[in-house]
Amino acid sequence: MNTLSIQNPASGALITQVPADDGASVAAKAAAARAAKPAWNAVPLAERKACIARFRASVVAELEALAATMTGETGKPIKMSRNELNGLLGRIDFFLREVDAQLVTETVYAEGGMTEQIQHIPLGVVVNISAWNYPWFVGANVYVPALLTGNAVLYKPSEYATLTGLAMARLLHAAGVPKDVFIAVVGGGEVGAALQAQQIDGLFFTGSYATGAKIAQALGPRMVKLQLELGGKDPTYVCEDANVKNAAESLADGAMYNTGQSCCSVERIYVHEKIHDAFVAAFLDTVRGFKVGDPMAEDTYIGAVTRAPQLAVLEAQVADAKAKGATLRTGGARLPGPGNWFAPTVFTEVNHSMELMREESFGPIIGIQKVSGDAEAVKLMNDTRYGLTAGVFTPDEARAKTLLAQVNAGSVYWNCCDRVSPRLPWSGHGDSGVGLTLSTYGIATFTRPKAWHLRQP
């Protein structure tokens, strides 16, 4: 068997090594999940819900240790790790509350001895290939509703959040989910590729566009249900009538929270020329107040960059922006190691010839561009191949709604940003992906409708 080394991105130290899967063990796990699936589907929904409720209780009981594990392997500031785990509880509650209604068989016609019904059956064996940036959120968005609706799950945590993924498996099993109904699969991209090659009924992926495109290409001819939650280059427009201080504080947080490593991080800011300078001053004030340091420290706001190769991406965006005439207002370089550190970075005088305004940065870096008004802002917001979220700051609700209706994005925000709700569908347009998680649609997506035509003799 292979091994996977787990490193602390804040110190570069080796945390541990864990056994990893290979082609043969992946095939064996997929076969075990397939064999286990019918019995799990036969378990009454109330018992499946009780398992997930016990899982929730164990997350609460172990919250501090789980937060420390996540911070250790991802570099996420400890307060944000706690926030993620606390946020998870509300998502689980939502799924527990809503799942019954999604599984009720509907009678859509009954006349003259003929009855027509829609039954909602599980997909079967579902693969979840996951990301590291919010491992509890993006994992549970898939496996909680998948398990509740009667599927078996093969869950591959990111190689950068494996200890967290193994903790999920331990807690689910202790809560009563059979070992072969939720199986953790450990390893990097090659293990993900081996997993997608198995006989499976659905693949739910969270990660980069580049990997998502490879998976889509491989699965295309196989008729396997595929969902892809991918990256973004999320814009926000600050109108001239916005509260400058509130908008600056909210957007600095939206751009830099989790060290800028959120799928819905604010990645581009457009500011009306009338308030541009005041906004930039307030934004820089906020960013300069962010404490960079040990992710385990209570007052740390900016932690380590999780993946070392991302530092080179950030450096390349900085060099490209500078070469094309942007003004560096703060940061702009790696911070001394050991570990992966990048200074919070703000550019102004940016434009769309720069990578900084076109490609996902996924780090603590942001470009602020001056615009002449609403038409230019909308044009620039839509000048992207992505479409995950977009926002507008203005006190004028009608104006915000008019603007946001014209923006091509799965989620839109008025006077807020970087926000996800279990009650609303989470989906991307364009290269941000296909399919969705969360909301009642994010439960139904783990089922398929079976049509019953029933004639009385």
Ligand code: NAD
């Ligand atoms: P990634 O694409 O590098 O890896 C994601 C997963 O895919 C990992 O588990 C990895 O091991 C696996 N993988 C890699 N190569 C593979 C292959 N050839 N076949 C199968 N699996 C393979 O992404 P990441 O660095 O883990 O995550 C960051 C990205 O995820 C960002 O682009 C971010 O925007 C995106 N993201 C999107 C959402 C969303 O909801 N839309 C949420 C979180 C993260």
